[in-house]
Amino acid sequence: MPKIILEHITHHYGKKEVLRDISFSFEEGLTTCLIGPSGCGKTTILRLIAGLEKPSGGVVKINGTIVSENGVIRVLPHHRKIGFIFQDLALWPHFTVYDNIAFGLKEKRERNIKAKVFELLDLFEINDKAREYPHQLSGGQKQMVAIARSLVLQPEILLMDEPLANIDTHLKGNILRHLKNIQQQQGFTMLHVTHDHHEAMTTGDYMLIMNIGKIEVSGSKEEIENSSSQFVKSFLNT
Amino acid sequence: MDRKVSRNIAHIVPSLLLFVALALPFLLLILQWLTSSNKMTLFSFFNGPNLQLIGKSLLISIIAAMLSTFIGSICGFLLYKFKFPFSGFYKLMLLLPLLISPYIFAVAWKDGFFWLFGNAATVYSEAGVIMVHTFVFFPFAMLITGSALSQIHSGYEEAGLMIGSFRRMVISIIFPLIRPAITISFLLILIFSLSDFSVPAFFGVRTFTTEIFTQFSALYNFSLALGQSVLLLVICFLLLLAEARYLSDAPFFSVSVKGSISKKYDTGKRKILVHSILWALLIIVLLIPVFILIVQSLSGRAFFFSQALEFMFPAILQSIKLAFAGALLTTAVGLWTASEKERRGRKFPNFLLLLTFIVPSTVMGIALIRYYNLPALHFIYGTSLILLIAYLGKFGFITSRIIGNGIKQIPVSFEEAASVMGIPSNKIFLKISLPLMIPSLFTAFVLAFILCLGELGATMMVYPPGMELMPIKTFTISANAPEALTSSMTLVNLGVTVVLIMLFFIAGKWIFNKFQYA
Numbered sequence: 001m002p003k004i005i006l007e008h009i010t011h012h013y014g015k016k017e018v019l020r021d022i023s024f025s026f027e028e029g030l031t032t033c034l035i036g037p038s039g040c041g042k043t044t045i046l047r048l049i050a051g052l053e054k055p056s057g058g059v060v061k062i063n064g065t066i067v068s069e070n071g072v073i074r075v076l077p078h079h080r081k082i083g084f085i086f087q088d089l090a091l092w093p094h095f096t097v098y099d100n101i102a103f104g105l106k107e108k109r110e111r112n113i114k115a116k117v118f119e120l121l122d123l124f125e126i127n128d129k130a131r132e133y134p135h136q137l138s139g140g141q142k143q144m145v146a147i148a149r150s151l152v153l154q155p156e157i158l159l160m161d162e163p164l165a166n167i168d169t170h171l172k173g174n175i176l177r178h179l180k181n182i183q184q185q186q187g188f189t190m191l192h193v194t195h196d197h198h199e200a201m202t203t204g205d206y207m208l209i210m211n212i213g214k215i216e217v218s219g220s221k222e223e224i225e226n227s228s229s230q231f232v233k234s235f236l237n238t
Numbered sequence: 239m240d241r242k243v244s245r246n247i248a249h250i251v252p253s254l255l256l257f258v259a260l261a262l263p264f265l266l267l268i269l270q271w272l273t274s275s276n277k278m279t280l281f282s283f284f285n286g287p288n289l290q291l292i293g294k295s296l297l298i299s300i301i302a303a304m305l306s307t308f309i310g311s312i313c314g315f316l317l318y319k320f321k322f323p324f325s326g327f328y329k330l331m332l333l334l335p336l337l338i339s340p341y342i343f344a345v346a347w348k349d350g351f352f353w354l355f356g357n358a359a360t361v362y363s364e365a366g367v368i369m370v371h372t373f374v375f376f377p378f379a380m381l382i383t384g385s386a387l388s389q390i391h392s393g394y395e396e397a398g399l400m401i402g403s404f405r406r407m408v409i410s411i412i413f414p415l416i417r418p419a420i421t422i423s424f425l426l427i428l429i430f431s432l433s434d435f436s437v438p439a440f441f442g443v444r445t446f447t448t449e450i451f452t453q454f455s456a457l458y459n460f461s462l463a464l465g466q467s468v469l470l471l472v473i474c475f476l477l478l479l480a481e482a483r484y485l486s487d488a489p490f491f492s493v494s495v496k497g498s499i500s501k502k503y504d505t506g507k508r509k510i511l512v513h514s515i516l517w518a519l520l521i522i523v524l525l526i527p528v529f530i531l532i533v534q535s536l537s538g539r540a541f542f543f544s545q546a547l548e549f550m551f552p553a554i555l556q557s558i559k560l561a562f563a564g565a566l567l568t569t570a571v572g573l574w575t576a577s578e579k580e581r582r583g584r585k586f587p588n589f590l591l592l593l594t595f596i597v598p599s600t601v602m603g604i605a606l607i608r609y610y611n612l613p614a615l616h617f618i619y620g621t622s623l624i625l626l627i628a629y630l631g632k633f634g635f636i637t638s639r640i641i642g643n644g645i646k647q648i649p650v651s652f653e654e655a656a657s658v659m660g661i662p663s664n665k666i667f668l669k670i671s672l673p674l675m676i677p678s679l680f681t682a683f684v685l686a687f688i689l690c691l692g693e694l695g696a697t698m699m700v701y702p703p704g705m706e707l708m709p710i711k712t713f714t715i716s717a718n719a720p721e722a723l724t725s726s727m728t729l730v731n732l733g734v735t736v737v738l739i740m741l742f743f744i745a746g747k748w749i750f751n752k753f754q755y756a
Contacts, residue, residue, distance in 0.1 A: 052654050078660025090651035094673045094753070103669075104659035153659060 001064070003028040003157060003189040004049055009058035011044055018044050020213040022058070026206075031183065031190040033204030035197050037235070040210040042193040043087070046159045049191070050084050051077035062157070083150030083188075085163040089142055091134040091149070097121070098130040101149045108153070120148040124178060140171040147175065151182060158183075160192045164199070176203050197236050209235065252574060253587050260631050261590050263609035264471065264597065270608060271461075271468045292469070295445040298364050298438075299431035302371035307424045309372065310379020311416075313519065316512055318384035319412075321502040328516045329384075330743070335523050336377035337685075338735050339692025339709055341436035343370050345728040346527030348440070349534040349721070366441045371431045373523040378430070379423035386419030387412070392501035404503075429477060432470075433598035435695035436713065446470050447695065450600045455699065464608075467601040474596045531732060534725035546726035549715070553706040554734055557691055560622055560707065564629035564690035569683045571630055572637030573675075577667075579638075580645040581653075588638055595635035599695020602631055606700050620702050628696040633689045637682035644678025645671070676753040684742045691735060708734065 002025035011019040019041045026032050034042040047053045048060055051073055060068040067075040091100055098117055105113045121127040124144040134142055143163055150158060164172045180203065183190055194200050200207060201221055208218045209232055217227050224232065317329050335343065347370055351361040360366070390412060399407050438445040446466060454463035505512050535543050575587040594602065606628060610619040618624050648671060656666045694709040701710060708731050716724040 050658055052658070077658045082658055084655065084658045086651040086655060088649055088651055090649060090655040092652055092655075092670055103656070104661070107659065107661050107665065149655075 001028060002026060003063065004191075005059075005061040005064075006045070006048075007059040007061070009045075009048065009055050009060065011041070011048065011053070012056045018213050019048075019055075022213075022215060024208065024215060024218065026189060026191060028189050029183075029187050030205040031180075031192060031203055032206040032208055033200035034191060034193045034208045034210060035195065035200045035235075036210035036216070038195070039212075041213045042210055043161050045210075046084070046161050046191060046193055049080075049157070050082050050159055051075065051080055052084075081153075081156040083153065083155035083158045085146050085150045085158070085160045087161045087163065087165070089146040089163060091142060091146055093134050096131050096133055097126070097137070097145050100134070100145055101152050104149070104153050116152060117148075120152055123182070124148055140167050140175070143167060143175060144178075147179060151186075154186060154188075156188055158188050158190045160190065162193050162195065165195065172199065173202075179203075211235075249578060249582070249584055253584075253590075256571070256575075256587055256590050259627055260594050260634075263605040264594070264601075266609055267464065267601075267605040268468055268471070271464045288466075288469075291444065291446055291449060292473070294364065295432060295447070296473075298367055298443075298445060299371070299428050302368045302375065302431045303424050303428040305368070305372040306376040306427045307379045307420060309519070310376040310381075310423060311383045311420055313376070313380040313516070314383035314387060316516065317380070318387040318500075319503060320505050320512060322505045322509055322512060328520065331520055331524060332380060332516070333377050334736070334739070335374050336381075337688045337692075337739055338374075338732060339436065339694060340370060340374045340434055341440050341694055341709065341713060342531075342692075342728050342732050342735075343374055343527050344437045344440040345712070345716070345724060346531045349725050350526060350530040352721070353530060353534065362441045362443070364443055367438050367443050367445070370437045370441075371427075371434065373527075374437075375427045375430055376523070378427055379420070382423045382426070383416055383419045386416040388500045390415050390500050395501045425477060429474065429596050432474070433596075433695065435598070435600050435698070436709075440713070440716070447598050447600045450598075450604065451695075451699070454600075454604055463604060467604050470598055470601055474598065475593075478592070478596050528732065531725055531729045534722060535729040542720065542722040543726045543729070546723060546730050550708065550711060550727055550730045553708045553711045554730075556706055557708040558734075558738075560625060561687045561690040563622070564626050564633075565683045565687035567626050568630050568634045568637045568686040568690075569641070569679060571634050572639075572641050572682055572686075573679065575634070575638045576642035576645055580642050581650075588635075588642070591631075591635040591638050594631035595633075597631065599628075599632065599693070599697075600699060602628060602696045603699025606631075606696070619700075622702065622705065624700045624702065625697060625705075628700055629686070629690045629693065632693060632696060633686050636689070637686050640682040640685065641675065641678050644675045648674050673753065677750055680746060680749050684746065687742070688735065688739065691738070 004026040006022050006024045009019050009022040010017065018039075022041075022045070034045060036042055044053070048055050048068065049062075051068060054071050054073050055068055057070055059066055059070075062075070062080055065075065067073070067080055092103070095103065098121075101117045101120060102113050105116060110116070118127055118130070121130055124147070126141055126144050126148075129137060129141060129145075134145070137145065146163060164175060167175075176199070179190075192200070192203060204221065206218070206220060207224045209216045209224065209229075211231050217224065217229050217232050219227070225236070227233070313332060317325055317332075344366075347361050347366065348358045351358040361369070394411055394415070395407060397411075433447065435447045435451060439448045439451065447470070450463050450466045450470065453459045453466065535546070571591075575591055578584040578586075579588045597605070606624060607619075610624055610627075612619070618627070652670055652674070653666050656670050657663070661669075692709055694713060697707060697710060698713065701707060712724065712727045712731055715727060719727075
């Protein structure tokens with residue numbers, strides 16, 4: 001059963017059309033990579049799924065329930081069981097690493113907050129950074145904190161908006177490996193926006209290549225590699 | 239749907255309140271003038287004496303604005319584009335004239351001219367007003383251009399330096415990029431100078447603001463004062479329309495994040511020249527007036543100083559209390575209007591504050607008196623509430639812009655990240671946004687406090703009977719008291735202001751260290 005369904009989604013920023021009649025299903029428990037050039041609408045798709053924006057037209061369904069449709073949000077972001085990793089990571093600068101991760105748990109009055117936070121910190125090998133502030137961390141450590149924060153509420157869907165754009169390949173590989181392990185344990189559905197098609201090929205079960213507000217081609221890695229689309233060929237070769 | 243309705247109510251009710259309390263008095267003032275049986279039509283206003291007065295007021299303000307903008311821009315360029323020892327000290331010291339009420343400098347320069355030349359006739363003139371306005375308002379231009387210079391990406395300048403000399407790069411790259419800031423500086427200073435009542439009143443120079451005050455308060459010619467107020471309002475609105483686009487998003491007084499993207503240069507061989515320029519300015523705009531006040535107050539006349547302290551003591555306490563309340567109100571309203579504008583795209587409340595910000599103090603005084611002087615509104619008109627409303631009208635826009643610039647620096651994703659987690663919006667505001675806004679809230683509060691403390695024009699017209707405030711006390715006593723007593727009272731006033739600025743500076747250092755996150 002598809003976890004997320006987009007039906008005839010269109011979206012505008014002012015007069016500019018950024019998404020044009022997008023329909024797509026994201027399968028449960030898999031990683032789908034959204035790739036394409038800048039400004040093609042990848043981030044907008046994530047924001048519509050998260051409920052941070054309303055689609056100008058069309059329907060967004062999660063677990064078969066309509067969550068947004070035609071300019072109306074039916075289910076608020078925090079009821080969608082989503083974790084979102086922002087491009088700028090959005091770590092709250094006045095909170096320590098521990099507080100950044102624990103904030104959501106505290107607000108939901110969960111039990112064993114400390115244990116849950118340290119479980120994630122251990123997993124990402126940054127438990128010694130718990131009392132530090134975001135500006136005291138390296139780029140890679142910040143990314144791990146952002147991922148830990150998005151996972152702590154055990155989301156069913158994880159949306160990643162190019163959070164690994166500015167780190168070296170080795171570190172990126174480590175983080176993605178950690179994430180893959182957690183995904184296998186927890187079974188969440190992951191949507192990963194990236195520019196980097198090599199990264200997409202190594203992490204994605206499924207690919208979605210976009211161009212100027214529409215889906216150019218979608219399919220498994222093999223299907224993408226064998227695609228006859230000129231755009232896809234030139235994009236993958238760049 | 240319920241959330242949407244409640245959100246709309248939360249916007250509409252305070253907007254309406256702000257409109258009724260602040261903007262309606264001006265609309266009614268215009269309406270009253272238009273429907274008055276004894277009205278003077280706008281056309282009949284364009285007679286010789288009035289045109290001459292308008293022309294003179296505009297000329298004084300334009301010259302003061304040009305000089306201030308020129309001096310301030312040069313200072314801004316030196317202080318924000320070059321690195322040299324004590325630049326922080328110069329920034330702070332050169333900012334002080336802006337934080338000290340203009341009439342204090344008027345008193346000081348009157349004493350100075352008397353001391354230097356044996357009489358103060360030269361300074362009791364249009365040139366005197368221009369001089370004091372220039373020295374008091376140039377820090378505006380320094381701050382605004384400095385802020386614009388700090389935002390120029392170093393890459394632009396380095397790319398320019400690859401193909402031309404430093405001078406060429408300044409002319410072709412830096413100057414065009416800071417031109418909007420220079421325009422804003424000029425316009426703001428023009429409005430401030432045109433609005434100022436205290437300096438021309440002190441020097442006995444007839445300008446439009448002093449004329450309105452005289453007609454209203456001394457000659458009781460309400461219809462003429464009303465007509466003149468409307469005319470001044472029209473001039474200010476025209477200025478506003480001309481530059482509304484720039485002013486509504488003015489980058490001034492932004493509390494910047496640590497670190498700067500802009501490039502700073504070594505002064506090299508010109509270090510002495512730079513220090514000389516800045517010291518000369520510091521001596522002229524700050525040290526000479528303060529020195530003269532001290533000499534005049536203390537030279538063999540300790541009696542006057544102790545008398546001044548005795549006179550001023552109740553006024554000091556009352557002024558501080560009122561400035562505190564005024565700053566609290568303007569900061570709270572500024573926070574709300576800035577949040578509405580920057581986060582919800584609702585510009586109306588901010589626009590209301592912009593409208594009242596450009597209104598000259600005396601016109602504001604008349605509008606508030608005509609509007610609130612009703613038996614049913616005595617709880618406002620007869621109490622310090624009327625002063626708080628005047629302060630909100632005068633300084634609400636400034637606090638709103640400072641806080642708005644602070645909000646702009648907080649990425650929206652910080653709030654979205656919390657929203658996705660299910661944190662309620664009030665908690666997002668209290669736990670995420672508010673702590674990050676503390677430096678800008680503090681700056682807005684301090685500036686509002688200092689401005690409220692020294693406000694004279696509107697305060698003079700609306701202060702309730704029995705209330706003693708520092709600027710009023712000094713200004714009213716200057717007409718009859720010996721000069722040394724006036725100087726002593728001004729010195730006390732200056733001392734209180736400087737001590738408070740220093741206390742805020744110390745508190746600010748702590749707050750900025752604690753709450754500004756790199």
